Amino acid sequence: MTGPAARRAVLWMPDWPVTAAVAEGLVDPQVPVAVHDARGVLVASAPARAAGVRRGMRRRSAQQICPELVLLPTDEVRDARAFEPLVQAAETVVAEVAVVRPGMVVFLAHGPARHVGSEDALAEALVGTVATETGAECQVGIGDGLLTAMLAARAGVLVPSEASAEFLAGQDVGTLTLAFSTRQAAARTAELVDLLRRLGLRTLGEFAALEAGDVAARFGAHGLAAHRLARGLDTFPPSTHRPEDDVLAATELDPPAERSDVAAFVARSLAEQLAERMLRRGVVCARLRVAARTEDGTELVRTWSIDGTPTAAELTDRVRWQLEGWLSGRSGRPPSAPLTRLELLAQEVSPAGVVQDGLWGRARRGEAQAGRAALRVQGLLGADGILVPVLQGGRDPRGAARMVAWGDDAAPLRRTDAPWPGQLPAPWPATVPTEPVPVRLLDAGGGDVRVDARGTASSTPTRVLVPPPGKSAPVVRAGEYPLLAWAGPWHGTERWWSEQGRRRAYVQVVPEGVPALLLALERGAWCVEGVYD
Incomplete structure (x- = not known):
């Protein structure tokens, strides 16, 4: 399920770290300026770029090219402090905006555009208001999905919905780093971009052309999120379950x-x-x-x-x-x-x-190596070669869990907190066989115990007969076991109005010498649905 991407607008301030330094009175706006960190130049002003200074350049190299260059260390507090007046100006046009990073805000475009008349009028109002109230120049871009809107803002264009794929196709794959703001996500994206380039995938179009299953198998969940961005979609597909509380x-x-x-x-x-x-x-x-x-x-x-x-x-x-x-x-x-x-x-x-972080903090080296190993195995066996269990709502243990491919969105399809009439009473078994194991539930006379439509047992069960397993490993050892105790039956009917309807009866039994079992009767045959380890 891909799902449509939300229409977003991005307001972007070019060279914001330099602009923030100028706003704080640290430098003259007419001189060449570059903001740097320990690795090199992060942002260069227009006069510095005209002199040949580029992002990523070493400080010594930048000064050799432009001797009059003013170098300033990066200061995120300064950038955020100077950006607040611009966000306040944008809020006079749009009711609610979210700051991605100092120098960039994002918001849903549909409502504000309808309020002012059109997307063009919205962009014009934002640019004019920010310039009037703060004196700063900004660019606005609108497109489907976050990455499309960010790149549209850098180009100062509005991308129609039907043109998103074409607009993204020719963009460098390195632009994926723009969509991630936290340090961990940015670092993982930089590693992904480096790997994609070594594989010969240099544009978003080439990356987007890959099958989603192949991307999940090779690059994991983060790669799949980046793949969705390259296709002009939101990072994660829309969720069908009840949202979590704030x-x-x-x-x-x-x-x-x-x-x-x-x-x-x-x-x-x-x-x-x-x-x-x-x-x-x-x-x-x-x-x-x-x-x-x-x-x-x-x-x-x-x-x-x-x-x-x-x-x-x-x-x-x-x-x-x-x-x-x-x-x-x-x-x-x-x-x-x-x-x-x-x-x-x-x-x-x-x-x-x-x-999700581990119990003792973030994933350690061993966990990361295990994840990479799982991805390699998945690459050999296919996307469905490695599955992850996900708990969800249901009336029985088998229905309350589903298996998803490694790297896919591990979200429940059914609410766990919803009422489930006819749900099997607790406790539920700890082990659920991949496939139900056929058994016979017998009474004192050796006859099979049945359950009628009213949920009444035909006789009192006294023992359970487990036949020898086939090629698979046995869930319960083969043999005939007398019962020490039993409870039930519980009768359940699902979708009685459709052809996919099911009628089942459950019994909990405690055989002598083996763990307690949850047995299910369906279409006249008993099977083991769970083992109480």
């Missing part, structure tokens, strides 16, 4: 916080608390909502877009950046009073699935 962490600030460093100290423990709660529930979130309340009752709210499995440190960074933007005194609309309450809300929560 995860909240909140605290009162006493005394109220007026400075960003004081509030950031509290935010760190709050972010760690939120990350721990998500870990315990085994979920990840796509959006982080940072909300604060001031002494005079004013509410401050900002939403950050998040991908992958963010660490507590990454959550802390985003909260710290947001508090710096509010409390630094450079915001277009600063808080009217000190902060008295701070809360973090994880939104668009979904099961972590195969990307």
Whole structure:
């Protein structure tokens, strides 16, 4: 199931780290400027690019090409602090935006475009409002899926729905890194891009042409998400199960916080608390909502877009950046009073699935090696060669689990918290055979025990006969076992109105010398449905 991609709009500020440094008065906008980290140049201004400075270039090489180049170290706090006025300006046009990273915001385009009249009018209104209120130049792009909208913003175009595949086809495969903002996801994407290039796949079109099953088998869940982006789809297919509840962490600030460093100290423990709660529930979130309340009752709210499995440190960074933007005194609309309450809300929560952290933290080297080994085996056996069990709603143990291919979306198709009338009573067996094992349930006279349409047993069961197994390993040793106890039967009918309807009866038995068994009667034959290990 692919599912349509949501129509998204992205507002992008070119060369934002340089623009932020200029806004803070650190450099003259007319001189060549480059922002760098330990590896090299990250962003170069237009005058620096005209002199030959390029991203990824070593600092010494950049200075040799352009001796007058001003080098500034990267500062994410500075970038976020200077970006807050622009986000506030965008919110005068669009009710709710999410910050992907300083210099870029994203939002669903359908509602705002319908409100202002068209997508062209929406883009024009955003560019004009930001320029009028902040003096900064921005670009707006609209397209189906996050990556399409990001690339459209860089080109300053609106991509029609029917042209998304054509627009993406010629783009370099390295543009996949733009769609991931957390450190872990960005690093994994960079490794994926390097591998794709070594395999000769240099454009998004060539990557998108691969079969999804082959991508999952070779590159895993992260590669499958990148493949969906290359096809102009959302990262994950739309979910058919009930969404998870939001995860909240909140605290009162006493005394109220007026400075960003004081509030950031509290935010760190709050972010760690939120990350721990998500870990315990085994979920990840796509959006982080940072909300604060001031002494005079004013509410401050900002939403950050998040991908992958963010660490507590990454959550802390985003909260710290947001508090710096509010409390630094450079915001277009600063808080009217000190902060008295701070809360973090994880939104668009979904099961972590195969990307869930382990019990003692993130996946260790052995787990990563096991995952790679599973992918290699899957490449030899096919996409269905390695299956992962996923618990879901159902009336019996076999129906409450489904098997999905390694790397696929490990989400339940049926709600686990929904009412299931006629559900088999607890406890359920720990072991469920791959295929039901035929047995005979006998009474004192040696006759087979039957169950009528009203759910009444024809006689009292006294023993169970397990025939020798075939080629498969036995679930229960062959033999005839007297019963120490039994319970049931429980009668269940599913889809009685259709040809796929089933009528079954269940009995729990405790044979002498072997574990307790769950037996099911269907179409006149008994079989082992589960073993109570």
